[in-house]
Amino acid sequence: MSKDLALLPATELVHHFRRSILSPLEVTRAVLERVEAQNPALNVFCHLDPEGALAAARESEARWRRGEPKGLVDGVPTTIKDTYLAKGWPTRRGSRTTPVDGPWEEDAPATARLREHGAVLLGKTTTPEFGWKAVTDSPLTGITRNPWDPARTPGGSSGGAAAAAAAGMGALHLGGDGAGSIRIPAAFAGVYGLKPSFGRVPIYPQPVPGTITHPGPLTRTVTDAALMLTVIGRPDPRDWQTLPDDPRDWRIGLEAGVAGLRIAYSRTLGYAEVDPAVLEAIEVAVEALADQGAAVEPVDPGFASPRAAFDIYYFTRFTFMIDRMSDEQRALLDAGLLEMAEAGRRFTRDDLMVAEMTRAEVGRCMSRLHATYDLLVTPQMPLVAFAAGVDYPADAGMRHWLDWSPFTYPFNFTQQPAASVPCGLAHGLPVALQIVGPRHREDLVLRASRALEAARPFLLPPEPAAG
Numbered sequence: 001m002s003k004d005l006a007l008l009p010a011t012e013l014v015h016h017f018r019r020s021i022l023s024p025l026e027v028t029r030a031v032l033e034r035v036e037a038q039n040p041a042l043n044v045f046c047h048l049d050p051e052g053a054l055a056a057a058r059e060s061e062a063r064w065r066r067g068e069p070k071g072l073v074d075g076v077p078t079t080i081k082d083t084y085l086a087k088g089w090p091t092r093r094g095s096r097t098t099p100v101d102g103p104w105e106e107d108a109p110a111t112a113r114l115r116e117h118g119a120v121l122l123g124k125t126t127t128p129e130f131g132w133k134a135v136t137d138s139p140l141t142g143i144t145r146n147p148w149d150p151a152r153t154p155g156g157s158s159g160g161a162a163a164a165a166a167a168g169m170g171a172l173h174l175g176g177d178g179a180g181s182i183r184i185p186a187a188f189a190g191v192y193g194l195k196p197s198f199g200r201v202p203i204y205p206q207p208v209p210g211t212i213t214h215p216g217p218l219t220r221t222v223t224d225a226a227l228m229l230t231v232i233g234r235p236d237p238r239d240w241q242t243l244p245d246d247p248r249d250w251r252i253g254l255e256a257g258v259a260g261l262r263i264a265y266s267r268t269l270g271y272a273e274v275d276p277a278v279l280e281a282i283e284v285a286v287e288a289l290a291d292q293g294a295a296v297e298p299v300d301p302g303f304a305s306p307r308a309a310f311d312i313y314y315f316t317r318f319t320f321m322i323d324r325m326s327d328e329q330r331a332l333l334d335a336g337l338l339e340m341a342e343a344g345r346r347f348t349r350d351d352l353m354v355a356e357m358t359r360a361e362v363g364r365c366m367s368r369l370h371a372t373y374d375l376l377v378t379p380q381m382p383l384v385a386f387a388a389g390v391d392y393p394a395d396a397g398m399r400h401w402l403d404w405s406p407f408t409y410p411f412n413f414t415q416q417p418a419a420s421v422p423c424g425l426a427h428g429l430p431v432a433l434q435i436v437g438p439r440h441r442e443d444l445v446l447r448a449s450r451a452l453e454a455a456r457p458f459l460l461p462p463e464p465a466a467g
Contacts, residue, residue, distance in 0.1 A: 005030035007460070010076045010171040010224045011251075017064045017075050024064065024075030028057035028120050031077040035122070035169045038464060041150055042167060044160040046082050046141045047089050048123035053077070056120045063118065071117025072231055078119040078172040081161050082127050083207065084108040084215065094127040094138035097329040109202035109236035110174050110215050117231045122170055125160030129334045130208060131176065132318060133391055134184045134401045134408075136160055139334055143389045146189055147461040148429055152385040155185035161218045162189040166461050171219065172228050176203075178213040179314060180408025183420035183434065186218055188385040190422045190430030190459060192449065193218045194225045197440045198415035200246075201232050202239035209317040211241070212412035220458065222421075222450040226250040229442065243440070253443055254450045259293025261448065264373040270300040272406035274382040277426035282379045285423035285433045288455040289377070289448065301376060303365040303410070307402065309358035310409045312351050314402075315344030336391055340400070359413045366414050370438040375448055378407050380420045380432035407434055417442045421449045422458045430459070 005027045008016075016022035032050050039045055060075035069075075080086050083093050085108040092098040107115060115121065129138045136144035136159025146154040147167040154163040158175030162185030165173045175182045177195040186193025194216045201215040217228035229250045235242045265286050268274060274282075290296045322330060322341040330338065369376060383393070383404060392398040402409065411418045416439050420432045433452065437445040 004168065006034045006168040008171070009221045010073060010219070011221070011227055013076055013171060014073065017069070020064070024057040024060040024120060025054070027075065028053055028077055031122065031168070031170055034167065038147070038167050038169065041145065041464065042147060042163050043142060043144045044125055044164045044167070044169060045123045046092070046094070046126045046160070049089065049121070053120050053122045060118055060120060069118060072227060073114065073172060074118030076119050076172055077122055077170040078114055078174070079122050079125045079161060079164050079170045080111055080174045081158050081176055082124040083131050083176055084111055084174060086111045086121065086124065089124055091124070092140060093131070094129040094140050096140050096332040097325060109204055109239060110232040112236070113232045113234055114172070114174070119172065125158070125164055125173065127157045127160060129337050130318070130321070131157035131178060131181055132334070132337045132340065133157065134180055134405055135391055136185070137389055139332065145388050146385050148190060148385070151388060152429070153188065153388045155188035155385065157181040158218060159185045162186050162191055162193065165189065165191040165218045165220055171224060173218040174215060174232070175218045176213055176215045177412065178207070178209050179310070179402070179412050180405050182214070182216050182218060183380055183408055183418060184405055186420035187380040187432035188430060190461065191218055191220055192222055192225050192422065192458065193420040194229065194442070194445070195411070195418045196229060196233060196442055197243065197417045199241050199243040200442065202236035202242040204236065204238035208321045209314055212313070212415070214412070220460070222446060222453050223251060223254060226254055226446050250442060250446060253447055256447050257292055258289055258448050258451045261294045261374045261444070262372065263289060263294045263296045264299035264301070264369060264376045265296050266300045266376060266378050267298070268300070269378060269407060269410070271305040272382055274379050275384070275426065278379060278382060278384065278431050281424035281426050281431040282433055285452060285456060286377060288452060292451055292455060299369070299373065301365050301369045303362045305406065306358050306362050306410055306413060307406070309355040310413065311402070312347045312355040313359070315340055316347055316352065319344035362410055363414045366416065374444055376436040378434045378436070380407060380434040382406065384427050384429040384431065411436055415439060417445045419445050419449050421452050423452065423456055425459070
């Protein structure tokens with residue numbers, strides 16, 4: 001057992017709670033001590049409720065003593081991204097336009113399921129304004145930083161969740177992914193992030209940008225993500241697009257390995273550029289899957305870059321949102337968000353229809369690929385984490401955050417499950433492999449993720465220097 005209780009995975013914590021080896025209260029105190037020590041430098045919480053967490057931990061401890069745990073994650077320290085409702089806490093979505101006083105009387109579906117299963121909710125983690133970009137800073141909360149190097153970004157928009165996971169500020173972290181917002185920060189912070197199939201985890205209220213947004217877990221282990229998905233992946237009547245109830249435990253079958261699976265490996269998706277040092281780490285990870293018996297073949301999925309279509313889809317939805325704000329509210333917004341919303345005005349009705357047709361073609365290409373291959377693997381990010389506080393790397397010829405994330409948004413278009421799996425370092429910073437499965441086959445994605453984790457155990461960032 002790790003000497004640092006805050007770094008224990010959720011599955012191990014529950015094991016120890018059941019046997020009275022540890023108590024939820026002592027674990028919660030250990031996590032809060034890490035929060036106190038590291039959050040000032042990293043800025044991962046926009047709302048912290050230590051008193052509420054300690055009270056919940058005491059209640060959990062009493063249940064475990066009676067042998068009556070409330071659910072699968074009773075007593076496990078957990079965070080909620082500040083795009084999701086949590087009863088009694090403000091949900092400001094990283095924006096000064098959202099009033100702090102609520103009333104906040106409702107849980108989002110995933111929050112509700114976690115609470116029903118006894119999770120100890122610590123607080124809300126930071127996000128850029130309305131989750132619009134893939135780094136985490138906002139006019140409301142300032143800059144969130146990467147535990148591997150606080151001068152660098154943890155990515156976004158679930159950057160607070162990923163940084164909290166990497167730094168040991170909780171075992172389970174709820175994020176959301178509308179264009180890569182779970183997978184990007186998971187890759188930059190060196191943790192595991194799963195974007196489930198669209199509809200697997202209910203979402204309410206329905207956010208901008210709509211049918212590409214997937215709530216999901218960020219954790220330090222694959223098994224913890226499978227556990228969390230088991231909890232949050234249940235239907236909720238407030239989401240009319242939720243999938244039919246699947247009461248399975250997603251941990252079952254995790255250790256089945258990849259022997260016999262057919263895996264397509266695309267280095268670039270046919271159009272992306274990747275840092276050679278990143279690609280070197282990716283190649284080693286792909287070889288590890290092959291060494292375990294997977295049949296790996298170099299294959300591109302066959303679609304051209306859908307970036308232009310995604311811009312149309314993405315930008316116009318934020319235009320719609322911002323047009324419903326007052327002049328006073330718009331004056332408070334992130335300048336980059338305003339610029340993107342203004343860019344959305346240039347698109348026409350015909351452009352929107354072309355974007356939908358492009359989306360359908362990407363989906364068809366992936367359906368054809370999965371008729372032959374169980375999984376697709378790619379680099380998750382083409383680069384490592386860059387400086388905090390900017391939207392894209394300096395002197396790289398870029399003008400938007402989507403310029404540096406070519407591997408993420410295609411699979412929001414297709415609504416498929418996709419995971420960011422840590423697989424080594426480049427330039428001293430985390431690199432991740434993306435594993436993409438057919439729609440509704442999270443089991444395959446998790447199984448391959450676990451096989452890679454077993455072959456190449458995930459690394460944690462170095463502990464910050466004392467004092």
